[in-house]
Amino acid sequence: MQDLHKEYPTPTEPLRVLRGISLRLAGGDSLAVVGPSGSGKTTLLNILGTLDVPTAGKVRLDGLDPFDLPAKALARFRAQRVGFVFQDHHLLDQLTAQENVLVAALAAGRVGRPQTQRAEELLERVGLADRRRHFPAELSGGQRQRVAIARALMNRPSLLLADEPTGDLDAAAGRNIAELLLELARDQRAMLIVATHSAELAGQMGGRVRLSDGLLVNGHD
Numbered sequence: 001m002q003d004l005h006k007e008y009p010t011p012t013e014p015l016r017v018l019r020g021i022s023l024r025l026a027g028g029d030s031l032a033v034v035g036p037s038g039s040g041k042t043t044l045l046n047i048l049g050t051l052d053v054p055t056a057g058k059v060r061l062d063g064l065d066p067f068d069l070p071a072k073a074l075a076r077f078r079a080q081r082v083g084f085v086f087q088d089h090h091l092l093d094q095l096t097a098q099e100n101v102l103v104a105a106l107a108a109g110r111v112g113r114p115q116t117q118r119a120e121e122l123l124e125r126v127g128l129a130d131r132r133r134h135f136p137a138e139l140s141g142g143q144r145q146r147v148a149i150a151r152a153l154m155n156r157p158s159l160l161l162a163d164e165p166t167g168d169l170d171a172a173a174g175r176n177i178a179e180l181l182l183e184l185a186r187d188q189r190a191m192l193i194v195a196t197h198s199a200e201l202a203g204q205m206g207g208r209v210r211l212s213d214g215l216l217v218n219g220h221d
Contacts, residue, residue: 001022001047001057001059001060002058003020003021003022003056003058004044004047004054004056004058004059005020005021005054005055005056005057006018006040006044006047006052006054006055007055016214017040017043017214018043018047019213019214021044021214021215021216023209023216025191025193026191027189027190028190028191029192029207030185030191030193030194031191031193031194031205031206031207031208032205032208033193033194033196033209033210033211033216034195034196034199034202034209034210035210035211035212039211040214041195041211042195044195045161045163047059048159048161049078049082050067050077050078050082061082061158061159066078076108079155080108080155080157081155081157081158082157082158082159082160082161083151083152083154083155083157083190084161084162085145085148085152085161085163085165085181086148086162086165087164087165088168089136089148091136091144091147091151092136093136093137094135096132096134097123097131097133097134097135097147098119098120098123098132100136101119101122101147101150102115102116102119103151104151104152104154105154115154118154119154120132122153123147125184126147126149126180126184128143128146128147128150140173141168142169142176145165145166145173145177146180149165149177149180149184153184153188156190157188157190158190158191160181160192160193161195162192162196163194163195164195165178165181165194166198167198171200174200175200175204178201181194
């Protein structure tokens with residue numbers, strides 16, 4: 001990202017949330033973004049995930065600026081190159097764990113035997129091979145978040161974004177989820193960016209920056 005700005009209109013002056021952020025990551029890198037509530041962490045992740053549009057500045061992923069793409073191509077880009085893990089797992093209650101993982105493949109337009117095999121392999125990697133036919137209501141919070149991680153990795157994304165991924169979990173489950181995110185992101189050479197209030201989670205990442213007054217600064221919260 002280069003000189004990234006985000007403003008929202010108000011009845012008086014625009015609300016400036018991001019004020020010129022530049023950052024470069026490579027495959028396999030991991031980064032924690034910390035800062036108080038309302039500092040713009042989620043806004044930043046939404047722009048990087050192409051769910052929101054910057055007011056100014058550039059984002060390039062795999063050599064492409066996604067905001068130069070038409071709407072359908074942008075949706076395809078997002079489905080194929082970006083994986084999301086949220087604080088709330090956002091699983092579909094009526095689908096099994098395996099079907100929830102396959103939702104990501106459906107969004108990318110490819111569902112067949114190879115995708116089914118990959119979903120099974122990912123559930124095995126996250127320790128849920130024996131729970132693949134269980135529904136979310138039959139899984140613990142940590143298990144549901146593991147399904148969400150498998151779903152995020154389904155399409156082998158270049159960029160993995162996690163917004164408070166351990167916020168609803170106890171300390172032990174949170175550590176396990178953080179270790180799993182790092183391990184799987186490294187294995188797939190994906191960039192991992194985590195927005196978090198947790199000092200412990202931030203400390204597990206390869207780098208750490210603080211979002212302050214719309215800017216990223218190095219150092220601790």
